[in-house]
Amino acid sequence: MPQQPLKRVLVTGGAGYIGSHIVLILLLTRQYKVLSIDNSHNSFPEALKRATEIATEALPADATEQDRDSAVVEAFSGDLRSRENVEKVFAGSPVWGVIHVAALKAVGESSEIPLDYYAVNVGATIQLLQIMAEHGCYNMVYSSSATVYGTPPVVPIPETTPLKAESVYGRTKVMCETILSDVCTSYPDKWRAISLRYFNPAGAHTSGRMGEDPRGKPGNLLPLLSQIAIGKFKDDPLKVFGNDYPTPDGTCVRDYIHILDLARGHLLALEALSDERAPGSKISPDIFPKQGGKFKAYNLGKGRGQSVLSMIEAMRKASGFNYQYEIIGRRVGDVPDLTADPALARKELGFDAPLELDTMCEDLWRWQSMNPDGYGQ
Amino acid sequence: MPQQPLKRVLVTGGAGYIGSHIVLILLLTRQYKVLSIDNSHNSFPEALKRATEIATEALPADATEQDRDSAVVEAFSGDLRSRENVEKVFAGSPVWGVIHVAALKAVGESSEIPLDYYAVNVGATIQLLQIMAEHGCYNMVYSSSATVYGTPPVVPIPETTPLKAESVYGRTKVMCETILSDVCTSYPDKWRAISLRYFNPAGAHTSGRMGEDPRGKPGNLLPLLSQIAIGKFKDDPLKVFGNDYPTPDGTCVRDYIHILDLARGHLLALEALSDERAPGSKISPDIFPKQGGKFKAYNLGKGRGQSVLSMIEAMRKASGFNYQYEIIGRRVGDVPDLTADPALARKELGFDAPLELDTMCEDLWRWQSMNPDGYGQ
Ligand SMILES: NC(=O)c1ccc[n+]([C@@H]2O[C@H](COP(=O)([O-])OP(=O)(O)OC[C@H]3O[C@@H](n4cnc5c(N)ncnc54)[C@H](O)[C@@H]3O)[C@@H](O)[C@H]2O)c1
Ligand SMILES: NC(=O)c1ccc[n+]([C@@H]2O[C@H](COP(=O)([O-])OP(=O)(O)OC[C@H]3O[C@@H](n4cnc5c(N)ncnc54)[C@H](O)[C@@H]3O)[C@@H](O)[C@H]2O)c1
Secondary structure, rough: OOOOOOOEEEEEOOOHHHHHHHHHHHHHHHOEEEEEEEOOOOOHHHHHHHHHHHHHHHHOOOOOHHHHOOOOOOOEOOOOOOOHHHHHOOOOOOOOOEEEEOOOHHHHHHOOOHHHHHHHHHHHHHHHHHHHHHHHEEEEEEEEEEEOOOOOOOOOOOOOOOOOOOHHHHHHHHHHHHHHHHHHOOOOOOOEEEEEOEEEEOOOOOOOOOOOOOOOOOOOHHHHHHHHOOOOOOOOOEEOOOOOOOOOOOOOOOOOOEHHHHHHHHHHHHHHOOOOOOOOOOOOOOOOOOOOOEEEEEEOOOOOEEEEHHHHHHHHHHHHHOEEEEEEEOOOOOOOOEEEOOOOOOOOOOOOOOOOOOHHHHHHHHHHOOOOOOOOO | OOOOEEEEEEOOOOOOOHHHHHHHHHHHOOOOOEEEEEEEHHHHOOOOOOOOOOOOOOOOOOHHHHHHOOOOOOEEEEOOOOOOHHHHHOOOOOOOEEEOOOOOOOHHHHOHHHHHHHHHHHHHHHHHHHHHHOOOEEEEEEEEEEEHHHHOOOOOOOOOOOOOOOOOOHHHHHHHHHHHHHHHHOOOOEEEEEEEEOOOOEEEOOOOOOOOOOOOOOHHHHHHHHHHOOOOOOOOOEEOOOOOOOOOOOOOEEEEHHHHHHHHHHHHHHHHHHHOOOOOOOOOOOOOOOOOEEEEEEEEEEOOOHHHHHHHHHHHHHOOOOOOOEEOOOOOOOOEEOOEEEEEHHHHOOOOOOHHHHHHHHHHHHHHOOOOOOOOO
């Protein structure tokens, strides 16, 4: 039986934490030719080399030429703000769809350099959509975030919650969803877009060869905990911001989802955008509204909340490190509980996040101890 | 007494209908060196030539060198989407402030080519703000619109009404206000911005030498009526969309404001952005909130609603033309009544819109009959 030709899919920000795991999961399917564009603002090209290595090692002995090709990511080094850089990626064979992951993502920083956030997250997205349209590429999976909900009135949070971001970063995500929705509404026969609202992606690939390696001190809890466990930040005690929240132990609650589960959600989204369904696919035939644009947003979370203290305990178990922490006052902008209602993605995409907290912490710790300096700058 | 050096102010979209009248009003003050950038997308460079002519003729006999300079607009032909084009404008002596008027502005068209609207209205605005910051220019007056209110819950509409635009065009305006507000909040010691929400600007300069000359068939009622009166669109009868609205005569009500009154509002906004006040100024010393960013939005309207039928009657009186019209069904997206509550601009900026409907229609008619082909392409 002849093989289906590979669908070309571009992952923007493909060298980043989430992007590189999406790339790996795509490579492993052997159904896509994966392209990436990244400017190394918060990542290292090494991540993509590792993804290609892992996928190549996983090839069966009788792998075809095409299989071998599918295991190799075509990595462009470029800035999404540059039309020229992006056009280079589209200059080759037609790209079928884009998983648009690249963004600046630090809530605090976003209020310090708002114009950079608007330029990268919104301006570059508008330009990317224009270039896609110019090249007849009309499918997008967009990396959104639970921050679009601001302080949610109902927890677990359903997708129908009004969007009310409380930071510049969050507002860039709401704007991009709005733009995507408008574009899809204007061209229901062309554009399709799925926005995935990530809760707290964490963990690493099981091999220990890929994981999260942010530049500078991690802003997120789990990479911070794993870096502390290998001996970093000794003079900078771990801080817990507030233990008087209306949560079981008083610390903030977040919904951690294993990075591999999250990455697999993108495979489902790509399938949902296409008219073809894999055999045994659990994706609903009509996820898009009959009237109006083919745009839909889904939460990607596990649907289970974990407090800061329970995460510290889980990382202690995984790493054996005895964390000392200091409880200080609440941090401005922190919301007590951000737990997803994951029902819609389960029902319509067949999405599931089976990997448990312990696995997440063990995988993270394997990555961190095998790569104490991350990708070894 | 030596003259104050001229403040350099850039008007984007300066050749357009509103922009050219703002330019003229600025030139007439002899207090600014006015720059313009426009790509002639919906305008003609002739408008700016006329503004310079009118201002030059108005110079007193003893005008200084600087006075003469202040009557001449420095017009750049360029596209705001091009960083290079915009940088050229900022390459000379420092620009003190920007009146950002350029935009695509047709509600209907905005749902046909949403990406162009987002690119020009939002993308180019983000880039403009970046270039301003790079050149130490932190003052902006922004051209917003009553459409940001969508279908307002209360009429006359106060500025405190939640923003809920119902078109792509309207959403581009809300996004720009949001971005401006964020930028001002992040840099309260640098950035200041005033957003002016225009209701229905209409009429022309009293000289009859400047007015509205949109490319193609006018989308707005008044220029359409004046072009019909000079004999255009004979085979295309005037349509009134709906006469069953909950308004006095059943047709939609809008708040028409004379273009010269509107343009003068921008002088007040510029003054309000600066720390200096003209002698006798009615501008409040502290229009910006004590806490947070120096961003403020004001309605610019007359505060009086006029129905479609009353506008037809007013234009009949001014032009003598006996309009035939056809009443057809409501047009999707039309809101029954958009009348400004003008109290805040009056109180804080000392803004007033004294010119009456009759004057507006007479001025428009003078322009149209003196220039049947507009700026004579
Ligand atoms: N990590 C989280 O907790 C989280 C949660 C919700 C949503 N998200 C979203 O997921 C996406 C990926 O997040 P991540 O955690 O992998 O972050 P990351 O910083 O690891 O990845 C983003 C990647 O984009 C690249 N990039 C940034 N600006 C670029 C530009 N102008 N041109 C080209 N590449 C550029 C960076 O170099 C980086 O590799 C982002 O859109 C983020 O907002 C992340
Ligand atoms: N006319 C109205 O009824 C009305 C009402 C509310 C708000 N506004 C706003 O007022 C502003 C001016 O409106 P107007 O009626 O004068 O429209 P206009 O079309 O006459 O003026 C806009 C000007 O911007 C220029 N322009 C457009 N895209 C450009 C680009 N990429 N680079 C450089 N120049 C560009 C056009 O050539 C034109 O001269 C717009 O922001 C509009 O949204 C207008």
